[in-house]
Amino acid sequence: MLAMKEQDLRFLKSISAEYYTKQGSLVYVPPPVNRREIGYTTGYGKFMVRHKSFDSIEKIRKLLIDFLPWDVYHSCSVYEFPEKPMGEKGELWTDLAFDIDPVHVGGSDNRSRYWVCDACGKYGRGKVEKCVYCGTNVTDVEFIDFHDLSVVGMEAAKLMRILTDDLGMNHGDIKTYFSGNKGFHVYVDSTVVRELDQYGRKEIVDYLALDGFREELFVIKSSGRWHILREGVGGRIIEKAMKIIEQPEHYPEAIPSSALNKIIKMRDKIRTELSNGSLDLIYLILGSKTFKKFLKAAIERSKVKVDSAVTLDTHRLFRMPGTLNKKGHLPKFPVDHEMLGRNVLDHLPEYGLYEVNIYIKIAPEIHMNRMKFGPFEEEEEKLPAYLAAYLITKGVGTLV
Amino acid sequence: MEFNVFLLAKYPFLPEARGFLTNYFDVNLADLMGEEYKGAIERAFERVTQAIRHRRIIFETSNMIDYKAEIISFPIAVSLVAALNDDMLRQIFATAEAKKCFELMRMGDSEEVLKVAKAMNFPIILDNWEGRQTLFMNISDYLRYSPQNWGPPWKLVNRRIHNGRVMVLFLEVARLLEESIKDLIVERTRRNVNYEDFPGPLIDRFQLLVREWKSYKVRIVTRIVEERRDVPPCMVRLLSRQEKGENLSHVERRTLATYLIATGRTIEELMDTFKTSPDFNERIARYQIEHLAGLRGRKQRYLTPSCKTMRVYGLCFPDQWCDGIKHPLRYKIG
Numbered sequence: 001m002l003a004m005k006e007q008d009l010r011f012l013k014s015i016s017a018e019y020y021t022k023q024g025s026l027v028y029v030p031p032p033v034n035r036r037e038i039g040y041t042t043g044y045g046k047f048m049v050r051h052k053s054f055d056s057i058e059k060i061r062k063l064l065i066d067f068l069p070w071d072v073y074h075s076c077s078v079y080e081f082p083e084k085p086m087g088e089k090g091e092l093w094t095d096l097a098f099d100i101d102p103v104h105v106g107g108s109d110n111r112s113r114y115w116v117c118d119a120c121g122k123y124g125r126g127k128v129e130k131c132v133y134c135g136t137n138v139t140d141v142e143f144i145d146f147h148d149l150s151v152v153g154m155e156a157a158k159l160m161r162i163l164t165d166d167l168g169m170n171h172g173d174i175k176t177y178f179s180g181n182k183g184f185h186v187y188v189d190s191t192v193v194r195e196l197d198q199y200g201r202k203e204i205v206d207y208l209a210l211d212g213f214r215e216e217l218f219v220i221k222s223s224g225r226w227h228i229l230r231e232g233v234g235g236r237i238i239e240k241a242m243k244i245i246e247q248p249e250h251y252p253e254a255i256p257s258s259a260l261n262k263i264i265k266m267r268d269k270i271r272t273e274l275s276n277g278s279l280d281l282i283y284l285i286l287g288s289k290t291f292k293k294f295l296k297a298a299i300e301r302s303k304v305k306v307d308s309a310v311t312l313d314t315h316r317l318f319r320m321p322g323t324l325n326k327k328g329h330l331p332k333f334p335v336d337h338e339m340l341g342r343n344v345l346d347h348l349p350e351y352g353l354y355e356v357n358i359y360i361k362i363a364p365e366i367h368m369n370r371m372k373f374g375p376f377e378e379e380e381e382k383l384p385a386y387l388a389a390y391l392i393t394k395g396v397g398t399l400v
Numbered sequence: 401m402e403f404n405v406f407l408l409a410k411y412p413f414l415p416e417a418r419g420f421l422t423n424y425f426d427v428n429l430a431d432l433m434g435e436e437y438k439g440a441i442e443r444a445f446e447r448v449t450q451a452i453r454h455r456r457i458i459f460e461t462s463n464m465i466d467y468k469a470e471i472i473s474f475p476i477a478v479s480l481v482a483a484l485n486d487d488m489l490r491q492i493f494a495t496a497e498a499k500k501c502f503e504l505m506r507m508g509d510s511e512e513v514l515k516v517a518k519a520m521n522f523p524i525i526l527d528n529w530e531g532r533q534t535l536f537m538n539i540s541d542y543l544r545y546s547p548q549n550w551g552p553p554w555k556l557v558n559r560r561i562h563n564g565r566v567m568v569l570f571l572e573v574a575r576l577l578e579e580s581i582k583d584l585i586v587e588r589t590r591r592n593v594n595y596e597d598f599p600g601p602l603i604d605r606f607q608l609l610v611r612e613w614k615s616y617k618v619r620i621v622t623r624i625v626e627e628r629r630d631v632p633p634c635m636v637r638l639l640s641r642q643e644k645g646e647n648l649s650h651v652e653r654r655t656l657a658t659y660l661i662a663t664g665r666t667i668e669e670l671m672d673t674f675k676t677s678p679d680f681n682e683r684i685a686r687y688q689i690e691h692l693a694g695l696r697g698r699k700q701r702y703l704t705p706s707c708k709t710m711r712v713y714g715l716c717f718p719d720q721w722c723d724g725i726k727h728p729l730r731y732k733i734g
Contacts, residue, residue, distance in 0.1 A: 165563065166561050166562070166563075166564075167539055167561070167564055168538075168539060168563045168564010168565065169564070192538075192539070192540050192564070193540075195540040195544065196540065196543065197543075197544075199543065199548050200540070200543035200544070203543055203555065203556040203557075204556070206555065206556065206557050207556045207557045207561075210557060211557065212552060212555045212557055212558070213557045213558060214552045214553075214558050217552070217553060217558045218558075229560055231560035231561055231562045231567065232557075232559055232560050232561035232562070233557060233558075233561075234560070
């Protein structure tokens with residue numbers, strides 16, 4: 001890990017100042033602003049200031065420009081007295097917030113992961129316990145994996161569809177953000193959600209993750225015929241089953257090679273039957289044992305993988321939209337539904353476009369603002385300031 | 401104003417019952433000793449004693465015929481329970497009344513369920529779904545009203561949901577209404593009622609009721625204490641919840657049943673224990689208990705779960721005497 005020099009810190013602060021001056025309008029707190037607890041970190045993230053409240057978003061934006069905090073948060077809950085200690089705040093209601101990142105979706109651990117030795121400065125790809133050269137401690141460096149980002153984006157899109165189509169939430173009440181690190185945040189500010197107690201929130205999370213799902217309540221055999229109820233989770237399973245049928249060769253755990261040709265040949269008919277909730281034809285083609293595997297695969301893919309602790313914790317502080325994330329000095333910014341599944345970093349808010357000279361120890365290929373950078377290895381480069389800030393924050397870059 | 405008196409006789413807690421009473425009777429406490437209210441008084445005491453002795457309220461055709469007594473007896477019974485001011489009795493009485501209502505709705509038709517739901521402002525929606533009239537609840541309402549431990553079929557993940565609405569069957573609505581009715585009646589029995597405001601003869605009868613309740617309660621509590629001397633806290637907890645009329649989950653019931661069988665209880669004793677379940681069905685309960693006891697099916701007795709399994713189930717709440725034991729059957733105080 002490259003030690004953060006004074007000039008790097010000053011550079012990061014100047015980028016923050018430029019960002020908050022240019023893009024302050026992106027900073028957002030769901031109303032009522034004055035009833036939310038606000039928190040932020042100082043001392044390069046070492047110190048956390050909590051239990052603050054502000055009368056208006058303008059005052060928060062002024063704080064950001066005046067103090068340039070490293071991370072900024074707002075509570076998901078609305079309180080009577082947001083500045084009082086926990087237990088005395090008087091919770092009025094809590095919005096629904098979801099955090100989806102590669103860890104939950106099962107992203108690749110090693111593709112964009114590096115280690116850097118704290119002692120000898122050597123480095124490598126992947127995750128190790130100790131330096132393979134000198135045996136001392138290493139620092140883990142995780143870059144954004146752009147393949148994972150699109151996979152996580154698709155998961156966020158899946159979540160949004162369920163929130164609107166199944167759970168009846170309004171599109172306008174749901175906001176999706178790139179988190180500023182590796183994943184997405186989905187935030188629901190709706191009167192429907194305000195009525196939920198802890199049990200209700202758990203039921204929503206279980207509905208998404210299929211916790212406690214009983215297959216036999218949806219997949220039914222009656223009068224010798226197999227069918228699936230099409231509402232709720234049943235509809236999600238049918239959708240995934242259709243996807244498997246579209247490209248059966250990609251799902252060997254669900255469709256054995258021996259059944260491939262028949263599936264492809266009868267695809268249209270299977271699709272029609274599935275859309276009517278009938279599983280007869282697919283059962284006939286696959287046989288009992290493989291049918292069970294096919295269902296299992298469809299059910300597994302119907303799950304939405306979110307960090308349930310985030311959604312269930314009503315005392316949680318959530319990263320404030322429009323603010324910079326210390327983990328990569330990138331902003332948490334709103335993302336249109338259509339952008340999910342693609343590289344959202346091609347649409348970074350505009351800041352730090354001027355170039356700086358930076359030494360980079362190690363970094364993979366990076367795609368931002370429709371440009372490709374790197375990979376880098378022990379070299380000096382002239383890069384846009386926003387990217388230099390990202391690399392410095394990751395501990396692999398320093399200004400020259 | 402017209403009243404469906406037969407509906408009110410069955411469900412006397414409905415708001416219209418108040419209107420009926422106000423319109424046709426000018427009842428105050430002093431009037432209650434009048435001859436015309438003799439039937440209502442009898443029925444009121446009968447309601448409370450049936451709840452205590454049998455944990456159910458018997459409702460027969462004669463109760464429908466004398467609908468006046470049936471309707472008036474309910475607020476009197478509520479006053480008696482309120483005056484007794486005992487939480488255990490409140491739960492027993494409210495559960496018995498609510499169970500009676502559920503049975504009546506179950507035997508009635510869907511129209512009756514709809515009428516009760518509407519009268520209670522219960523948030524159901526009747527809408528056309530694929531050519532059929534179907535009942536729905538908004539998700540937030542469903543989550544508010546569906547109790548947490550009713551097992552997998554009630555979990556949101558296992559419900560048919562569309563566009564923010566959960567499909568519910570008429571019988572399920574009746575079951576949900578039963579819970580709401582129970583809560584409503586418990587609330588009503590919390591009002592301040594001073595038995596000294598009752599007319600003289602009524603006070604005497606009330607004192608008899610108090611003696612009966614106290615004697616019953618002592619028997620129950622003594623039995624509980626004796627029986628539970630060496631009963632581990634996990635099972636005490638399940639037993640208490642069962643007695644209160646809570647709807648234990650399938651795993652909880654099976655755990656409790658296997659424990660009771662292992663400690664030598666008879667099938668009839670188990671039937672007695674489980675009949676406080678809100679959804680108690682004698683035929684099914686007997687079948688399941690006999691199966692667990694090894695009297696049916698593979699004729700294999702099911703074992704009580706170990707402490708480790710109880711922890712996995714989330715049913716372990718150890719006390720100091722649980723230290724070192726690996727099975728609930730090994731629990732001993734001292």
